[in-house]
Every structure is written in structure tokens, then in C-alpha cells.
Amino acid sequence: MSVEEKPLNFLEQIIKKDLAEGACKKLVTRFPPEPNGYLHIGHAKSICLNFGLAETFGGECNLRFDDTNPAKEEMEYVEAIKKDVEWLGYRWAGEVRYASSYFDTLYSWAQHLVETGKAYVCDLSADEAREYRGTLTEPGKNSPYRERSAAENLSLLEGMKCGEFDEGSRVLRAKIDMSSGNINLRDPILYRIRKQHHHQTGDKWCIYPTYDFAHGQEDAIEGITHSICTLEFADHRPLYEWLIENLPVPAKPKQYEFGRLNLNYTVTSKRKLKQLVDEGHVDGWDDPRMPTIAGYRRRGYSPAALRKFCEMIGVTKSDGVVDVAMLEHAIRDDLDKNAPRAMCVINPLKVVLTNYPEDKTERLTAPGHPNRDDLPARELPFGREVYIEADDFREEANKKYKRLVIGKRVRLRSAYVIEADEAIKNAAGEIVEVRARIIEGTVGNDPEDGVKPKGVIQWVAAHECANFTVNLYDRLFNDVAPDAGGKDFLSCINPDSLVVKTNCKGEVGLSATTPGQGFQFEREGYFCRDLDDSKLVFNRTISLRDTFVG
Ligand code: ATP
Ligand code: MG
Numbered sequence: 299m300s301v302e303e304k305p306l307n308f309l310e311q312i313i314k315k316d317l318a319e320g321a322c323k324k325l326v327t328r329f330p331p332e333p334n335g336y337l338h339i340g341h342a343k344s345i346c347l348n349f350g351l352a353e354t355f356g357g358e359c360n361l362r363f364d365d366t367n368p369a370k371e372e373m374e375y376v377e378a379i380k381k382d383v384e385w386l387g388y389r390w391a392g393e394v395r396y397a398s399s400y401f402d403t404l405y406s407w408a409q410h411l412v413e414t415g416k417a418y419v420c421d422l423s424a425d426e427a428r429e430y431r432g433t434l435t436e437p438g439k440n441s442p443y444r445e446r447s448a449a450e451n452l453s454l455l456e457g458m459k460c461g462e463f464d465e466g467s468r469v470l471r472a473k474i475d476m477s478s479g480n481i482n483l484r485d486p487i488l489y490r491i492r493k494q495h496h497h498q499t500g501d502k503w504c505i506y507p508t509y510d511f512a513h514g515q516e517d518a519i520e521g522i523t524h525s526i527c528t529l530e531f532a533d534h535r536p537l538y539e540w541l542i543e544n545l546p547v548p549a550k551p552k553q554y555e556f557g558r559l560n561l562n563y564t565v566t567s568k569r570k571l572k573q574l575v576d577e578g579h580v581d582g583w584d585d586p587r588m589p590t591i592a593g594y595r596r597r598g599y600s601p602a603a604l605r606k607f608c609e610m611i612g613v614t615k616s617d618g619v620v621d622v623a624m625l626e627h628a629i630r631d632d633l634d635k636n637a638p639r640a641m642c643v644i645n646p647l648k649v650v651l652t653n654y655p656e657d658k659t660e661r662l663t664a665p666g667h668p669n670r671d672d673l674p675a676r677e678l679p680f681g682r683e684v685y686i687e688a689d690d691f692r693e694e695a696n697k698k699y700k701r702l703v704i705g706k707r708v709r710l711r712s713a714y715v716i717e718a719d720e721a722i723k724n725a726a727g728e729i730v731e732v733r734a735r736i737i738e739g740t741v742g743n744d745p746e747d748g749v750k751p752k753g754v755i756q757w758v759a760a761h762e763c764a765n766f767t768v769n770l771y772d773r774l775f776n777d778v779a780p781d782a783g784g785k786d787f788l789s790c791i792n793p794d795s796l797v798v799k800t801n802c803k804g805e806v807g808l809s810a811t812t813p814g815q816g817f818q819f820e821r822e823g824y825f826c827r828d829l830d831d832s833k834l835v836f837n838r839t840i841s842l843r844d845t846f847v848g
């Protein structure tokens with residue numbers, strides 16, 4: 299899409315102006331995840347924004363892992379994040395980058411601050427430091443260690459780096475202003491002692507920079523021109539600017555904040571998502587009920603639909619809550635246009651067509667999609683016994699019920715009109731079989747006697763069909779705001795978020811599908827073949843009913 303077609307969002311306006319005025323020659327953005335969990339729908343918004351801007355303005359976007367906290371980070375997450383970004387359809391510029399590859403430079407910049415009297419080693423305990431920090435309404439107090447000499451600070455910093463001190467015993471702090479109205483400027487911590495193995499740097503370091511010290515400098519090293527982040531970092535911007543002003547950085551990136559994406563009925567805190575996984579409330583990070591990109595992939599959402607959704611929600615300078623029905627609408631819209639049709643019966647009820655010869659079979663055809671000639675037609679075997687959905691038959695019913703009733707007719711989609719004669723029951727009185735008749739000559743035609751059926755139902759031939767399991771997924775939470783107001787989000791889990799149906803019957807072509815392939819099972823919903831190809835399992839991507847009022 300060209301920049302001219304739609305009104306520019308505030309970031310596009312800024313970038314367009316910067317490029318036009320030469321303030322920036324080439325746009326460089328970045329997506330900077332911390333590898334401490336899988337990416338979720340909020341990250342998708344940030345990815346689409348950063349990579350999308352680079353695409354629109356002929357720039358570049360880096361993928362940089364902000365791996366400054368080895369305690370919570372893992373290679374599994376690094377690999378999952380790379381896969382997700384690529385799956386969404388984006389390519390990062392050059393190699394993947396890691397904050398950890400700048401640790402030497404960051405350390406030398408920490409020394410620079412110490413040498414210029416702008417940072418000091420502080421021995422206050424965490425509790426003492428909290429007390430000295432002050433509050434939103436009261437200024438903080440200077441640390442008793444604030445006036446150490448540059449020489450002493452340099453040697454203590456070196457000692458921290460060499461592992462001479464215990465975790466928590468000392469930190470390096472910037473020397474800014476303990477009475478600042480902005481708490482982020484009250485001598486923030488730059489380095490902590492963490493005797494932890496790191497997935498990239500091994501045991502080389504036992505001190506690690508804080509996110510606040512690392513982030514802006516990483517942007518400067520990479521020549522990021524527009525450093526885009528979520529609103530909660532607006533208050534940190536003065537600190538980032540102070541650091542950039544006081545360090546010999548090669549470039550001066552500018553930070554712009556946008557509103558993060560919050561979805562109702564959804565939790566997007568990585569910590570809570572990890573808890574769902576660790577405590578077994580879901581089947582891993584890629585459980586189709588998770589709002590993770592990996593979960594959506596397994597559920598059958600397409601990258602195009604996720605990108606479309608991110609475009610629909612736009613970019614603003616304020617936080618808001620988006621209705622999850624809007625995401626579902628984008629998914630449904632994409633699947634409606636693109637998913638081939640197929641028939642599936644989730645609760646099968648056998649219908650014996652008593653006037654259809656036992657030794658006869660036919661091959662009927664049905665379109666692959668009602669409006670897409672490019673999708674191949676399906677061949678449907680037909681015989682004396684078929685399965686229909688148990689719900690699609692009643693012994694008696696009022697006029698509103700337009701399905702199969704004794705003495706009434708219904709059309710089997712793309713096949714014959716049939717009329718029901720009798721319900722066969724087991725000892726418990728449950729209907730186990732229906733006896734019916736085909737009306738001759740009704741494939742593609744109305745009955746000659748003029749008695750038209752009121753409804754059309756799906757069916758599957760019993761003699762040649764696919765047998766599979768269907769996972770009926772629904773929203774994971776049944777509370778509109780599982781995350782809000784101090785609620786226990788685990789108590790908001792929808793107990794019916796997964797219903798497994800093991801005895802489903804589908805058109806025979808469904809046996810020959812590959813993992814990830816998606817379909818509309820007519821009258822049932824959108825489904826896709828599960829990514830585990832050892833069994834034939836289809837996951838419900840989404841039901842047919844759209845609840846979005848746009
Ligand atoms: P945490 O820092 O608590 O682990 P995070 O959600 O900030 O979680 P990051 O890996 O730091 O995770 O995020 C990477 C990028 O994605 C950041 O630039 C962040 O601003 C952006 N991002 C994260 N969550 C959202 C969201 N809900 N909406 C938009 N952008 C988001
Ligand atoms: Mg973060």
C-alpha cells in the first residue's frame with residue numbers, strides 16, 4: 299500500500315517530515331523483544347508497526363533481542379520469536395542482533411560516566427535504596443555513597459565486574475537528581491551484579507546492565523532513527539536523553555511512544571501467559587487458545603489476517619481496549635474469502651437410504667468455494683448409508699426447524715433431497731439410526747412433485763469417509779477483563795474453552811490434508827489440521843457467527 303492512499307498516522311507523519319527535511323536520510327526502526335516468553339498479539343502490533351514503517355518508507359528494521367536479564371531468558375524463546383516474526387511475513391535487516399553483543403561497549407560507557415563524575419557505585423541495600431528514593435510526592439535523599447571519588451568508583455566497578463562482590467551488595471547508579479519530580483531520574487541503577495549464565499555470553503559477565511541503561515544506547519549503536527516504544531516508557535525518555543547526552547554515542551535516536559494493544563477477554567502479560575503454561579492450564583505456549591502468535595498459527599489464523607487486524611486497530615498516542623470480536627472478525631473475513639469448503643459431521647447419526655441399492659455408489663461433485671473458481675471442486679462419494687449431524691434430525695418439530703423430520707424433506711448439500719420415514723432407537727430410547735428415502739432425480743434439481751425441502755444439511759458417506767478428532771476451541775477466558783481490578787485471572791478461565799470430539803466423520807478428501815491446512819466445515823465453522831501430523835485432528839479456528847459490530 300502506498301503512503302498516499304490513507305491518512306497517515308502520527309508516526310508516519312513524523313517520519314515523512316523527517317525524511318522530507320533531511321533530518322533523517324534513511325529510516326531505521328527495530329523490534330526489540332526480551333526473550334523471556336513467546337510473542338503475543340500485542341507484540342504483533344509492534345512488529346507490524348516497526349517492520350511496516352520500514353517497508354512503507356524504504357527503510358530497514360532490525361530484530362534485536364534485549365537480552366539483559368539472563369535469569370528469565372532462554373534460547374527456546376529466541377528461536378520461537380525469530381520464527382514468529384518470519385511467519386508474520388517480515389525480514390529483519392542483516393543478522394539478528396543481541397543487546398548482549400554490545401556488553402563491552404556498554405561497560406566502557408559505564409566507565410566513561412564514572413570517569414566524568416556522572417555515575418557511582420552504591421552500597422545501599424535494596425530496602426535502604428527504596429527508602430532513599432522518596433515517593434511520587436516526596437523527593438529522595440542522596441545516597442551516602444554518592445560522593446565517592448571517580449578513582450574509587452572505577453575500581454569498585456571493576457571489582458563488581460570481576461565477581462569480587464556478592465549479588466545485591468552493590469550497584470552502579472547514574473548521578474542525576476534525587477529530588478527530580480521524575481522518579482526515573484533519581485539516580486537510576488545502571489548495572490547489577492548477577493552471577494548468572496547467559497544464553498549468548500556464557501559466564502563472561504557477572505554484572506548486567508539494566509534495561510534502562512542498555513536500551514537507548516543499543517539504539518544509538520545500531521543507528522536507529524526512530525525508536526518506537528509503548529507509552530509506559532514516556533516517563534523514561536528524559537533518562538534516555540540524559541544518557542545519550544552524556545555518552546560518546548555514535549548517533550542520537552529519538553523515542554516516540556504509541557498506545558499498547560489491550561484486548562478484552564484476553565491476557566497479554568508475558569508473566570501470566572507463562573503461568574498458564576507452567577501450571578498446565580493450557581497445552582504449551584502454542585496452545586490454540588493462547589493469544590500468542592504461535593498459538594494463533596496452530597489455531598489456523600493466517601499471517602495476512604493478523605496483519606490486517608493490526609492495520610484495522612491503527613496506531614494512536616493513547617492506550618485503549620480493543621474488542622477481541624474485532625480480531626475474530628478479521629480472521630473470519632480472511633477465512634471466508636480463502637478457506638476451501640468441506641463437510642464434516644461432529645456428532646454423527648447414521649441415515650440408511652432404504653430405496654438406494656445396497657451395491658450402488660456414485661461420485662457427486664461440490665464446488666471448492668462458492669465464489670472462487672480457482673479452488674478445485676470436491677468429489678463426494680455417495681451411497682446407501684450416510685452420516686448427518688445428530689442435531690439435524692428430530693422425530694417431530696415445529697415449522698422453525700428446517701432440518702430432517704419424520705415425514706419431511708431436507709436436502710443433503712450438493713446431493714439428493716431425502717425424506718425421513720422412521721427413527722430406530724436403542725434400549726435406552728436413544729435414536730441410533732434414521733431410515734429415509736432419496737427423492738429420485740434431485741441432484742441439482744427440485745423434486746418433480748413440487749414438494750421442496752425447507753433446509754440444506756451437511757452429510758458424509760459412510761462407506762468412504764475420513765475419521766478424525768475435532769478440538770472445539772473457544773475463548774480461554776469468559777470474563778471481559780480477566781486481567782483487571784485485582785481479579786485472579788485463573789478464576790476467569792472458561793471451563794469449556796476446549797471440547798474434544800473424537801468420533802467425527804468428514805469428506806474423504808480430508809484424510810489427505812497436510813498440517814496447517816484450513817477449511818470451512820459447512821455450517822460448523824472454520825477448522826484447520828493440527829500441526830502434529832501423527833494423528834488426524836482438526837482444530838476449530840473460529841465459529842461462523844460474527845459478533846463484531848464495526
Ligand atoms: P516484559 O517487558 O514485561 O517482558 P513486554 O510485553 O514489554 O514484556 P518485550 O519483549 O519487552 O515485552 O516487548 C517487545 C516490544 O513489543 C516492545 O517494544 C514493546 O513495547 C512491544 N509490546 C509489548 N507488548 C505490547 C502491546 N500489548 N502492544 C503493543 N506493543 C507491545
Ligand atoms: Mg519490555
